[in-house]
């Protein structure tokens with residue numbers, strides 16, 4: 001028995017499922033979760049000394065790769081001055097200014113400690129601002145684990161039924177309206193029925209929690225138009241796409257401006273950070289300025305801000321990183337598609353920039369229903385094979401493949417060769 005296995009056997013005694021977040025348990029693919037001891041660049045090492053080429057990147061934050069020297073130095077330097085003060089610091093101002101500079105639709109921002117908190121708070125502000133209660137979300141989009149948004153919430157909770165989790169009272173989801181991703185008509189129907197009650201539309205501008213699903217042309221623009229027409233707040237949940245698809249995220253790429261945006265993952269560079277921000281007139285409703293209450297003991301923590309500020313600073317200074325990430329993404333996912341075609345398989349590769357996924361289905365994947373046609377057992381076999389070859393993919397079909405700036409062409413070719421030998425061997 002290896003060290004990871006020993007640790008996992010011990011872990012299950014003390015933590016539900018042996019983990020602190022469900023997908024880490026490998027429940028969807030089988031096998032033993034690897035216990036990680038260190039990470040550097042595009043690699044992870046586990047307790048048994050095995051090295052893996054990492055395609056998860058801590059689920060998105062590690063855009064520049066693991067253990068980036070500039071980010072590490074910023075964190076170490078910040079640690080030397082104490083871990084938290086519960087008082088204002090210069091780095092919070094620097095971070096807020098940088099965010100507002102990089103994302104033009106964001107005029108004011110509030111830092112929180114996770115993506116969940118960011119979206120939960122943004123929805124509260126939208127409700128406070130409009131004086132309305134209802135929120136439209138799209139099937140298969142994940143917006144964190146707050147009660148009201150755990151309805152058809154993708155990846156970890158890809159089960160049927162509303163609410164999508166036990167312990168969520170019906171009352172908490174009664175104001176959550178759902179629509180299929182990419183179905184502008186469904187969103188329009190909600191607005192036509194009760195437009196005056198709808199506070200917000202919340203959407204992942206590129207869905208990345210049911211695998212990766214791209215917005216069809218006109219979808220985001222149409223949502224923008226509906227929200228403007230009915231006086232609802234358009235919230236882009238850019239917890240994954242923010243600073244991954246460009247310095248101004250998906251909104252910059254698609255040229256659609258939301259009223260509020262939520263961030264997480266990359267803005268913390270591996271530290272627990274989230275943020276929400278947007279139009280000044282809406283953000284001015286947040287306490288202490290306004291009557292929408294939202295607070296956090298560790299929000300804007302100086303060590304976390306140091307990490308995030310260092311990462312965003314590098315991205316702002318070197319926007320050519322995004323050209324490189326896009327080129328690598330186009331190469332990797334394009335080649336992956338060729339590999340499955342060569343093996344005579346009809347599988348779908350969806351990708352945009354450094355974000356993508358392979359669906360084990362012959363059906364074009366455009367929403368939650370079509371994502372659900374994927375053969376998850378086939379994915380599990382593939383995932384276990386790749387792990388055996390030292391390639392660390394998400395231990396679940398409905399998660400994304402995340403490339404980082406640390407991945408080299410040689411490393412990508414290595415992963416493609418492992419995939420090719422698997423699929424060609426049938």
Ligand SMILES: *Cc1c(COP(=O)(O)O)cnc(C)c1O
Pocket residue numbers: 113114115116117119142143144145204209237238239240264265274
């Ligand atoms: C990860 C994620 C969240 C939740 O963020 P946490 O930091 O895990 O709470 C919210 N929205 C999207 C789109 C995400 O991918």
